[in-house]
Amino acid sequence: MSIVIAGAGIGGLTAALSLHAVGRNDVLVLEAVREIRDVGVGINLPPHAVRELSELGLGDALDSIGVRTKELAYYDPAGQLIWAEPRGLDAGYRWPQYSVHRGRLQRLLVDAVRERLGAAAIQVGQRVTAVKEAADGVVVEVVDAATGIISSHAAEAVVVADGIRSGLRDSLIGAVTPLASNGWVMYRGTAAAGPFLTGESMVIIGDESQRIVVYPIGPGLLNWLLVRPKSEDRGTGELGNWNVPIAPEVAASFVRNYRFDWLDVHALIASSTEAYEYPMADIDPLPQWVFGGCVLLGDSAHAMYPFGSNGASQAILDARVLAYQVATASTIDEALKTYEALRRPVATEVQLANRRQAGDVMARVSAMARRGAHGDAAAELQEIERRYKQLAGFDVGALNERRSWSVLKAS
């Protein structure tokens, strides 16, 4: 019997590829939207996620669509460097860190699934509406977006990868999981622009009142992200909707003073071809990810604030660990339970750390920078980054040394 995956996002698609890599050809991905388009803007994949995609044979493809991130640098609002550290290969990892367009990454994964599992392995316009336990597995109910026709699939297990606003999660838990917000809004977009600093730098500029992140995601293309508190007229939109467009001038108006000789942030944002508004949202850590033959994965399990470049990365890790357990456990029940035991504590820690990053961390560091103690601020940032890498799974030594989640290499 097959394994059904609800949702063809980064998590669901990586789960399909990971299951295929451990010998499961009977995987069906059901996606609600009728057409998978290149939506989203830039995301970052640190080396722990890149390792997993590389071990799925996608290293070269990733290299062809992403930019290898060379350094991460923090600047104060005056454009003064607080602290910088090398990233990816330059930091001693065996795998690079990539900055990449989310839509292009999703496309890469879609193509790989279709090539390896067959064109019919992803069915679009198929919204999973319910999952029911059956005597020998589960039954998945689906509604066709074009015709409204309802159909069902029997499966051994269902991977629930339907994102932050997971309706399936709510039906399994039996209550709506509220999306939490810290009252901040994220504006994001891309703009055509030449290289800055090393040409492969990711910079974080600002203080506790607002923060701007900029990095390249392709030749002549910069991704930017601005985080600031919600105001009366902005950021009041629905939580968890990634697709709310705004005029780039709105975001540009917040950064009029951010013009440095190494990067004109205001001009960059004002010249954007696309921009979006996203009230920051996450969910409280869940006490349970497995419900009979149904298992949560990615944002449905652990939606987190987009700090620390780990939303997609933790979904990718979920997928690999789940497939490893499916291949090596003696029953599917045992596989799902072991997956939860391994992944839920880690993802919970990352969710909570991202909440902390959104709050007091920046206030503390900015206070130091304001009184001219850039050295203290640098030490604080270095320590925060060190701890974060450890808990999220990309401490350089631990990642380079740890065993693979590929079944063949694990024996």
Ligand SMILES: Cc1cc2nc3c(=O)[nH]c(=O)nc-3n(C[C@H](O)[C@H](O)[C@H](O)COP(=O)(O)OP(=O)(O)OC[C@H]3O[C@@H](n4cnc5c(N)ncnc54)[C@H](O)[C@@H]3O)c2cc1C
């Ligand atoms: C349109 C979009 C744009 C995004 N843009 C960004 C961005 O710019 N920056 C960033 O950091 N993160 C972005 N994200 C979030 C990021 O992709 C995730 O945080 C991360 O990759 C984890 O992915 P996921 O697979 O768990 O969820 P997602 O990537 O959200 O994928 C979930 C998938 O499930 C599908 N789905 C939902 N309900 C059902 C259902 N009932 N049945 C079948 N399919 C269903 C959705 O259409 C979607 O394709 C975006 C997500 C989406 C959906």
